[in-house]
Amino acid sequence: MEExxxxxxxxxxxxxxVFAASIAQMAGAQQRTAVEDIARYxxxxxxxxxxxxxxxxxxxLWKTKRGPKGVSLExxxxxxxSGMVKGAYAAMPRYFADADRVMDLExxxxxxxxxxxxxxxxxxxxxxxxxxxxxxxxxxxxxxxITAESxxxxxxxxxxxxxxxxxFQIGRSMFFHRGGPHDFACATCHGESNKRIRLQDLxxxxxxxxxxxxxxxWPAYRVSQGELRTFQWRLYDCFRQxxxxxxxxxxxxxxxxxxxxxxxxxxxxxxxPAIKR
Amino acid sequence: MTRKTILAVIAAMALxxxxxxxxxxxxxxxxxxxxxxSSFKERGQAKLDRLDQDEVQAACSLYGTPDKVPKDVAQRxxxxxxxxxxxxxxxxxxGDWKAGETIAQSGAGKxxxxxxxxxxxxxxYACHQLSKQELSFGTIGPTLLNYGKLRGSxxxxxxxxxxxVYNSNAFSACxxxxxxxxxxxxxxxxxxDVVALLLDPESPVNK
Amino acid sequence: MADPMKIRATLQxxxxxxxxxxxxxxxxxxxxxxxxxxxPAWHIQQVxxxxxxxxxxxxxxxxxxxxxxxxxxxxxxGAKGDKVQITWTDNKGEKRTDEVVVS
Numbered sequence: 001m002e003e004x005x006x007x008x009x010x011x012x013x014x015x016x017x018v019f020a021a022s023i024a025q026m027a028g029a030q031q032r033t034a035v036e037d038i039a040r041y042x043x044x045x046x047x048x049x050x051x052x053x054x055x056x057x058x059x060x061l062w063k064t065k066r067g068p069k070g071v072s073l074e075x076x077x078x079x080x081x082s083g084m085v086k087g088a089y090a091a092m093p094r095y096f097a098d099a100d101r102v103m104d105l106e107x108x109x110x111x112x113x114x115x116x117x118x119x120x121x122x123x124x125x126x127x128x129x130x131x132x133x134x135x136x137x138x139x140x141x142x143x144x145x146i147t148a149e150s151x152x153x154x155x156x157x158x159x160x161x162x163x164x165x166x167x168f169q170i171g172r173s174m175f176f177h178r179g180g181p182h183d184f185a186c187a188t189c190h191g192e193s194n195k196r197i198r199l200q201d202l203x204x205x206x207x208x209x210x211x212x213x214x215x216x217x218w219p220a221y222r223v224s225q226g227e228l229r230t231f232q233w234r235l236y237d238c239f240r241q242x243x244x245x246x247x248x249x250x251x252x253x254x255x256x257x258x259x260x261x262x263x264x265x266x267x268x269x270x271x272x273p274a275i276k277r
Numbered sequence: 278m279t280r281k282t283i284l285a286v287i288a289a290m291a292l293x294x295x296x297x298x299x300x301x302x303x304x305x306x307x308x309x310x311x312x313x314x315s316s317f318k319e320r321g322q323a324k325l326d327r328l329d330q331d332e333v334q335a336a337c338s339l340y341g342t343p344d345k346v347p348k349d350v351a352q353r354x355x356x357x358x359x360x361x362x363x364x365x366x367x368x369x370x371x372g373d374w375k376a377g378e379t380i381a382q383s384g385a386g387k388x389x390x391x392x393x394x395x396x397x398x399x400x401x402y403a404c405h406q407l408s409k410q411e412l413s414f415g416t417i418g419p420t421l422l423n424y425g426k427l428r429g430s431x432x433x434x435x436x437x438x439x440x441x442v443y444n445s446n447a448f449s450a451c452x453x454x455x456x457x458x459x460x461x462x463x464x465x466x467x468x469x470d471v472v473a474l475l476l477d478p479e480s481p482v483n484k
Numbered sequence: 485m486a487d488p489m490k491i492r493a494t495l496q497x498x499x500x501x502x503x504x505x506x507x508x509x510x511x512x513x514x515x516x517x518x519x520x521x522x523x524p525a526w527h528i529q530q531v532x533x534x535x536x537x538x539x540x541x542x543x544x545x546x547x548x549x550x551x552x553x554x555x556x557x558x559x560x561x562g563a564k565g566d567k568v569q570i571t572w573t574d575n576k577g578e579k580r581t582d583e584v585v586v587s
Contacts, residue, residue, distance in 0.1 A: 048554030052490045053507045173309035176341050178334040180327040181387045181462055182455040191342045197403050197415040226551040243387045245317040253316025
């Protein structure tokens with residue numbers, strides 16, 4: 001009896017595959033509906049976020065003995081003590097006494113790859129971003145894994161150390177710095193509430209609510225790029241569109257601006273890696 | 278470097294370090310520019326001098342958003358920018374609205390990955406509503422729907438519209454809108470085409 | 485070598501819900517690269533799922549499925565501790581099999 005019940009039920013009863021459709025068919029739709037549709041599209045994609053593939057790869061990389069010294073990254077101190085990953089990202093960037101420098105997650109990972117694993121600085125920094133196809137970035141995978149370990153943790157970035165205070169002030173100044181042929185600053189698009197570029201809603205990164213929603217949803221799997229993108233990448237590509245020169249990975253400027261924006265998101269529950277169009 | 282200058286540099290560094298917790302706005306922008314210069318690298322057409330600021334950029338950065346600029350500062354900036362507007366030698370302000378529409382749709386140009394030999398766009402739709410047909414428009418700037426219908430096309434309006442696209446800051450200091458002519462983003466002909474998009478009765482903006 | 489899949493299989497009442505993320509380019513064969521050359525098709529063609537070795541799902545996929553696809557399905561008759569195995573094969577003959585225990 002038990003046997004027959006079992007075999008009678010041997011059929012797949014539902015098969016559902018989610019295909020990433022384009023957000024076409026906007027023409028003719030009402031503006032409000034378009035915004036709602038984008039929100040619904042994100043919601044539908046939430047289940048089965050391919051970012052998890054990056055998290056999986058990152059976890060393996062974190063635990064694998066690598067580099068000239070043949071050790072894993074598990075001894076890396078992300079600010080909460082050696083090997084403590086849970087909740088670490090929600091309090092970064094932060095000041096690290098052993099390096100006497102404010103570091104964001106990527107910079108800290110590079111530091112650990114050099115000091116613990118014995119990689120050269122150039123090797124540790126060489127592939128910050130993947131290209132969406134064949135060239136994958138170990139850094140993005142590690143960041144996906146570590147950030148996922150802060151899911152649900154409220155953002156809590158401090159500015160108690162003088163170097164953190166300085167980074168905050170510099171980050172703020174960079175946010176308002178107009179330059180280049182277009183006079184653009186971060187503030188041009190992200191300094192006012194309820195604005196939109198084309199159909200894309202723009203977060204006002206000076207307002208806690210918007211700043212929280214924006215900051216806590218990076219990294220994100222970008223469906224349109226088929227790639228997991230980190231917050232470092234987000235800044236890099238914003239500056240490209242701002243017509244600025246190329247932002248250097250793990251530079252003091254990128255860390256200062258990240259600290260300013262992360263601090264503005266304090267209190268918001270971290271909720272990434274997310275999924276975005 | 279002489280010993281004297283080394284001493285001066287050390288003294289300056291000590292001063293900066295000592296005041297880290299309470300840098301003045303001017304100190305912060307100076308330090309911030311230094312940090313930025315070491316945090317970006319030139320690529321393609323985007324050289325490091327893009328981080329340097331002219332008078333308008335420096336003043337506007339200091340006040341943050343356009344609504345925080347004091348009236349007298351705004352007036353001074355606007356007067357200076359208006360004086361620098363270069364009008365077309367042939368006295369004509371209006372070009373071809375169809376070419377203008379293409380320019381209004383394109384966001385290409387001046388990015389480090391753009392080909393500098395190809396013309397730039399103005400990407401007007403990124404920030405403005407312009408025509409009823411184009412639903413994918415932004416709201417950073419005001420709607421320009423029926424721009425020409427509402428304003429007519431007198432000589433004065435044509436000249437003002439040309440100057441506004443050429444240098445938005447000549448009328449509204451610290452506007453979020455790029456100074457398309459002043460900073461060499463668009464050519465004279467391209468600005469005329471954008472003016473036509475706004476003013477031509479046949480343009481979708483006025484239909 | 486293809487990257488591992490992420491599989492979850494959970495028993496809910498009398499059905500097992502399986503959710504699978506696969507890493508694959510899923511190139512349609514319709515797109516062109518920057519030089520105007522057609523990018524050759526490269527996508528998963530066959531997906532099979534077994535529970536303790538018995539087939540529970542067989543699917544044929546084409547170029548319409550997105551990059552890094554997500555597949556979710558349910559079947560009856562599974563129990564906690566069963567082994568669910570997923571295999572995909574693409575049009576280049578490349579294959580990947582991963583396994584998870586029903587929880």
